[in-house]
Amino acid sequence: MSFRSVFIAVVIAFGLIVAGFLINRARPRVETEQPTEALVRASGKCAECHVRQQYSVVHEYEMSVHAQKSINCLDCHQPAQNQKGQEHHGFVIVTKLTAGNCRSCHEGIYQEFVRSRHAAVSWAAVYGEQGLKPEQVAFSEQYQPGGVKGRAPHPFVTLEGVSAMTSGCDQCHSIGRPNDDGTIGTCTACHSRHTASVELARLPTTCAQCHMGPDHSQIEIYEESKHGVMFHAQESLLNLKVAPKQLTTKDMFVPTCATCHMSGINGLKVTHDPSERLSWFLAAPISQKRPNYAQTQTAMKQVCTQCHTTPLIDRVYAQAEKVVETTNSRVQQAQEIVTSLQKSGTLTGKPFTHPIDFVYFDLWHYDGRTSKHGAFMGGADFVQWHGNYPMLQKMVQLRSMAEELRKQPRGRAAQSGAGQ
């Protein structure tokens, strides 16, 4: 046997083996460094089909921090506790994810979220206690007293019907939907699904999906405020991708909604419960201080001090609280008019069956809220022309309507209202 033949055989074999090792070494970590065989196979195997069926889903995932940290498709899509999996081409998965899937890695964040008004309270604002388990109601009441317990579904559920609720209210209020697996809500409302993005959650437009319009016009107020104007002017200079615990005012020297209400800027505590920094129940017809008023106001003022001096912050708060006080007093007057009509039997029947019901509702629900939010968020026009002015107008309307009703024979108001 000649050495030449053996040498050629060994060199070719060795070359091929080395090539094999090099190719494997060049592969992404997310696909090789996984704890189980199924997880190893998942990302690429899923992508092979889904890149052709839903390209954006795979593309978004590949750009996400999840992909960079070797979190693959199956990590999120495997059945979490109390979820029923389904067989899918050799994998057992769930297709509809809930906060239950995210909490398997982000338990602390879920606990903050579930204590917030984004959770059960948000759902109860539309459907009351319906669908929530007693233990979920009890849990929510510990942190948001009166937010869920004893709350009836909103009258609009019946008056406007299922389709209006499904395509309307549900789209925002399902952030607190009770899930079949016993968890509440979904993280993807703010972070998106396959992007799982912190950057996205920091954008004002993300919050604006729900916090917009005449009843909660936070985004419109923000856009008018200096914060909003500067954000749009300098957005390209901000670094919205920084990890929550590392975020500083160098990265976000202009705040968005998340900066003030949730972010841990310059070492402050990150929270997924915006209530931790809110001192008033501004959404209520007549606003009350929250039970932990001093603590939450201090927390928010601490965020403000990252950019502003204390005298300025105190002045803004003092002025805003004056607006709350005035608005409360106006709503109180309006409420008394309606209550007196009801007590005297002049206004009878179910809610929202007479024009005066809508005038009163719009007064506190649109104008009252807008003036209060505008005062805290630097939206001058919303305090005045979208808040106090329409409140004044509706008070005149309300008094006039009440006078008219009192002139009518008893009970007629309800009948004429029902007729309309």
Next chain:
Amino acid sequence: MIRDHEERVVWYSDPKLWVELFVLVNLAFLTLDIYIAHSINQFRRSAEYVPFYFSLCAPAVLAVGLAAEHKWHHSTVWRDLGYLVGWSAVAVGVAGVVFHLDSRFFYERTLKSLTYAAPFAAPLAYSGLGLLLIMNRMVDSKTLEWGQWVLLLALAGFFGNFVLSLTDHASNGFFRSAEWIPVISSAVAIGFLIVPLLMPVTSKFLQLCAAVLGLQVVVGVLGFCFHAEANLRGPSVYIWDNLVNGAPPMAPLLFVNLVLLAVIGLWVIHKRTSKEFI
């Protein structure tokens, strides 16, 4: 059996017949293999049925050809049916490669996507079998050249095994280190089998090649057991789902299969080199 006027050849010592049987059995097995492989895609395109039906019919046609040749001594029937199946197989293989180019790799062209791409080279198995049939009719089986062609096609098969075991197991992240065995084993097979094609070799080297092929048989059987075990404990309650989506059950047996072809090639090379070179 009388093969021609000059030489009496017993059927079991006729390499030409063995190659013919090799192709026939392989095409028949490909019916099951293609059914499983395209089931992953749920036969989404009707073209995916073409190799399935071809594999179903071709062995029958070849069997008729063999009967015509060996029972009724109609060599032209054997030859023409063989050409028909051979060229058709080449066409099916080439068309298959073109269809498989639709895979992810050809959108992204990265190592990562190569791992999960539809095995674009796999349809070349048909072309290889087709070329064997054509070669078997165009080259005299009593020559060294015939043996070298057979060995070359077996070598191409081992190269395919190297690429497929590398990419398939890469998609599994080489989770078990045993997944490297077929990669290394097929690389060794390629290294040794290429030498008789490049230069004259001694019979001792051919014996060494035979030993290397023995190793491939062990690897193939071991792989079949590993794949079967993985599928039996797969995630689905249905074995079929595990077979279709899990470890390909037949793939490791390709090692054993190619050993048979390589042995035929080495056998003829050994006979001819004994006469011509050594």
